[in-house]
Amino acid sequence: MDNIILEKTEDKKELKRKAILKAAADVFSKKGYIDTSIKDITNEASISVGSFYSYFSTKEEILVQIFEEISNMSIEAASESSKFSKDNIIEQFTRSMTSAVCIYVKNKEFAKILFVKSMGINESFEKKRSEILDRTSFYLKTMLEHLRKNHLCIIDNIEITSVLLTHSIFGVITNWLDERLKCSIEDIIFSLCTYHLKALNINHKAENVHKYIKKVINSDYKELLG
CATH class of the missing domain: 1.10.10.60 (Homeodomain-like)
Structure with missing residues (x-):
């Protein structure tokens, strides 16, 4: 009791x-x-x-907590989504990217505060931002190691590639949140997926990438369509 x-x-x-x-x-x-x-x-x-x-x-502690929760949700969503279609690396990659980005889109106001409105607040918060980026890079590093181990792509330097992936993803999200990119969320995700698949020398068909993105959004994130 x-x-x-x-x-x-x-x-x-x-x-x-x-x-x-x-x-x-x-x-x-x-x-x-x-x-x-x-x-x-x-x-x-x-x-x-x-x-x-x-x-x-403090209110800074709240900001840090919001950042932690959204980034954790994004990584968890990507991880869960990557468990699907393990025999299809294109679908697995696309599902993972779509799910991760959609968490930030679904929490757009929170994400905007974190990536646009709170830049340069103070040193401790910038340190937290770096920790989140490092955590994302670590997740991507694990994914890239799996790809290389299973001979699904050739990666010269996983450490550098994981950092490049992380900063390109967050850079695009930040520009979209700041309304400097006037694109639909589907277009944003498609460009991110195809750019990174090409960078990793993974052969893919554009129509399949579109199909996998729609599959995730239509099943889990319908409210983001519009």
Whole structure:
């Protein structure tokens, strides 16, 4: 009985923590990170300032948490999606890329704060941004090692290639979020997939890449179509 009560208490805490994160992201997107106060966040979340400090120490901590959660969700989505069609490297690669990018698109306002509106806030946050990029590079490095091990492509330097992949992906996402790229999300993902498949010398047909992208979006991310 005590364990059940404890679990319910923990569930409530997690729900409240996520509610604060969402409220903060909503205010950040309206007022900008710099101009947002903790009082703005507590007003949006309909909680007391004291309650806020039970979960977070600063608004910077919230920003870091948002970044962590979205990046973790993106890597997890890519990893899960890559488990499909292991006998078809083109579909596996395309599914993985599509799922990863769609997480940022689905959380567009959060992602915009992280990649566009919070650039250069302070040294500690830039360090966190670097950690996230490193984590993504590590995931891609693992994927590239699998490709090379199974003779699916020739990669001279996996370390450099994983960094190049990471920065090209985040560079495109950032430009799209900042509305410097006026393309549909399907076009963005198609260009990323075909660019990287060519860079890895993996033969592919454009129509198949389009087909695999649509398969993922239509099954898991229909709300992004428009």
